[in-house]
Amino acid sequence: MLILFFSAAAVVTITISMYSFTANLLKQRLNQRVLAIISTASLLFSPEEIKELRELGPEASLKTPTYRSVVEKLQQLKRANDRMTFAYIWAPSEKPNIMTFIADADVIALRPSLNYDIDEVTEDGFPGSEYDITGIRVFEDGSVNKGPTVNQEIYKDRWGLLYSGFAPIKDEYNNTIAYLGVDIDVTDYNHLVKATYLPFGIITIILMLILIGLTIAFLRLWGGRIELLRELDRQKDELLGIVSHQLASPITALRWDLESLFDDYLTKIGNDGRKTLEEMKQSTVNLADLVSMILDVSRIQLGKVKIDKKPLELTAFFEEMIHVIEPGAKEKKIIFTSKLPAAFPTANLDRRYTRMTIENLLTNAVKYTPEGGKVNFVVSIRDGHVLCEVRDTGCGIPKKDQEKIFGKLFRASNIQNSVDGNGFGLYVAKGAVESQGGKIWFESEEGKGTTFFVDLPLKDDINHSADEGHGGWVTQLKAAIHL
Structure with a gap:
């Protein structure tokens, strides 16, 4: 879903960028057109004409051929x-931000003496009338004079959407004496810009649909691969369990044969033979432990661990492990x-799995503690639970590995390369x-x-399976591994 979100954001961003680029391109074309008009038009008016009309004043200039020519x-x-x-x-006036009209294309009919026949006229652009240029940026920043x-x-305004262009009219000393202004109706341009919304909107929708389709296809493909991996993992665990189970019987038989051989012929063989038998015996024990461990891993992974809780006398149980x-x-x-309590209440625990856990923690503590270090084993009873603490002064666990x-x-x-x-x-x-409904941390x-801390409940009348204890740990673990 995160990929879909970022991809959708990228599509929208690209579409907006394309639309902005198109709108800016249309605006540039409009600017070029208006600049071309105003630049060419400014050449039609000479500084002498403008000076004459300004010197005569509004009333007198109306009757001159120069005024007629300019209009x-x-x-x-x-x-x-x-x-x-x-x-x-326009021409600058003595008032700040105020321009006065010198001539306008639409006001010549105001004076009948000029014999112009125009049906509708306006007073706005009559010579001498004023216009406030406040807010027109090109006048405020002075760029119009360049x-x-x-x-x-x-x-x-009431005449429509307008876009203005201006050009300075300068005298022989390069002083601005007036400004030619034109207002262009850009309604069509505005419609054209708005019309670009539609194709870009359609493009966005199409791209989003394609993206959603690809995402759905990808998720289905990914889901199929995940299911395949889960099935392969399940088959692997089953195979591992079968192989471990098949190995367990002959290894156990070999172990007992070696025990028997060791007992019957110990006095008849020399030191070398005794040493060889001891090495064989230890190797067989180690191999049997490894096979048993692999079989436990397979059962846990498959959720097939069966917890066999029975009354357990804890004093003898812990003393036996301490002696080992x-x-x-x-x-x-x-x-x-x-340190053990003076007396234990009766516990209802799975002997094999409880011993395997505590013995593993104690063995690790000794294994990972350097010579001369300390290992402390403390057992206590709290609120119907047995709490075991295994404390060592060993190498510790790096913070990055603890999770x-x-x-x-x-x-x-x-310790990967230093301890087996x-x-x-x-x-x-x-x-x-x-x-077994307990906790380890x-x-x-x-x-x-x-x-390490192990907290186990002493009493539990229900025989838990591996998937019933403590919130379905095996199911959660399998889901976490598969994900």
Whole structure:
């Protein structure tokens, strides 16, 4: 949807830009036309004619051939340009921002003595009448004195939409003595500009429809690919489960055979044979643990974990794990301490998954804590829950990795190349805890250590499946992985 939004915004922006470019082009053509008219027309009037009419004054100038000549030129200019509404000559007055009319193409019939036969006349442009030029930009900024120019603003009055052009009339000393002005009716131009809305609007709609169609097609294609990936992922998990299950039986049998061989022939073989058998036994144990872990990952991924909650005596349960961890800690010269309550209430937990979780956290704490460091294991009972804390002074988890630490196959960046691991442990631990209605979280600072917390309810009469515990964790996890 974000792609669609930005694409639509781009289409609208491009369309508006194209429309603005077209409107500006039409405006430039209009400017060129008005400038061409006013530039050519200004050459028809000589400074001597204008000086004579100004010196005679409004009343006296009306009876002169010069006045008749100037007005006829203005009328000729109007006839040559069918869209020209007014043509006139102004001269500056002594009042600020006030111009006086010298001649106008439309007022000559005001004096019957001149024998002009015009049906309708106006007083506005009569010689000597005043006109306020306030607001006409080319006069305010003085650009009209530099040469022919246009007033960029289109204005509307009772004669229609008008666009004005002006040209200075200068004497032999290059002083401006008057201004030739023309007003062009630009109603057709305005209609033309508005008419461009339609094609550009149609173009926009067509482009939007094409864009929406492409987006829908893309989303359908993407959805098909997502479904295919989900199906492949599901088949992969099923295959992984089948392979792990098939591997588990022969590995277990091999392990027990080695145990039997180790017990029966320990006294009959030399030190080298004993060492070889011990290595084989340990390798088989490690392989069995890995297969078991992969099988758990597959079950969690497929939502097929079955939680088998039974009464569990916690004192013996935790003491057993402590005895398993202590030798490894002692070998690395790590100070391992533990604190358990004096007595535990009866708990209803899945023994295998609970042990796997706590033992994994303790093993990791020892593994990632350097020689001479500390690992502390504390168990407490709070409000019907058992809370386990595993605290170490190890390498810690980098802040950038903390959000992903429970992800499948993810390992923190500061230990990837220095400590062996497969990235399954915390993923399975989270699934095991949340499938029982519990919570797992941690606090960590890189270089200083990590503390993991596991909170499990002691009592639960319902046998949860992996997808029933704690808000359907497996379903949420699968959705997150697929997305």
